[in-house]
Amino acid sequence: MRAVFFDRDGTLMEDAHYCADPADVQVFPGVPAGLRRLKRAGFGIFLITNQSGIGRGWITEQQYTAVHQEFLRQAGEASIDATYYCPDAPDVPSSCRKPEPGMVLQAAADHSIDLSASYFVGDKAADIECGRRAGTHTVLVLTGYGTAAQNSNAEFVCKDAVEAIELILR
Template identity: 40%
Template sequence: MSARPQAVLFDRDGTLVVDVPYNGDPAAVAPMPAAAAALDRVRAAGVPVGVVSNQSGVARGLLDPAQVIAVNARVEELLGPFAVWQWCPHGDGDGCPRRKPAPGMVLDAAAALGVAPGEVAVIGDIAADVGAADAAGARAVLVPTAATRGEEVEDARARGRLADDLLGAVTLLGFA
């Protein structure tokens, strides 16, 4: 990969924290293995970290925005401060330009951080995360979970942007 990014954005569910579908309960938040260590490594380099997260449970009526905000606060309590939070409450069929794989959240996060999209990296666990990075002109690293489809893993492997875990992802981005 090229030079180290100037900002790193993480997907929330399945990447930073264990994916609890439509989680509105801060007590159910549990960090993924190595999440704290990976974030510490990026922060130690003076590079801001942020979160970009689809939260379609709001559109589906399964969550309200206050619950999303409470869960995000718990993530921050467990994993430290994030320079930017971007989350989209819309569903698949809403046509929102911010909902991953659309680039809106990545572009908005980059703008909020004062960094060009091409200087940003996005780390996530599914194709929507990679697609949002690609659409924004950012770099992407896929850290697969049980939810990641095989063809997504193979595509990421072929393109040199596959990591076994979050520490591997930040190492791939130049944070050794």
């Protein structure tokens, strides 16, 4: 299976900085329709997200789950095949925390994904490095923290997730 791995915060939705309230979830315009187009084209869609607010004690797993459920509702739940999240704080050794590719490799094993035919789309250098280490094509979006990560050596740079989806579908 070909897949697109997306970072969530800053890539598909506004980065509400350790979002703990579902009312703060704002999926970017065009994202739900774009995800549906990827699904129709045969791509698997996976979310790969660091959630260090949990490990730092700033948000609870329950708050993360409530926020994520609202994200799925707004984005179109049927479009997302699976979500992999890492709750580890940055100062804790971790094989799942991006830029480590652990979550992508787990998704690939769980869903028989051809990583060389897949893409990682994100707004931070850690997202691009994660995709590179996993063997995917990489797309930096300039939403969220994207403008600060323009030296990330991404294969492609797009203004937002919708433009990234258009690029992938070409």
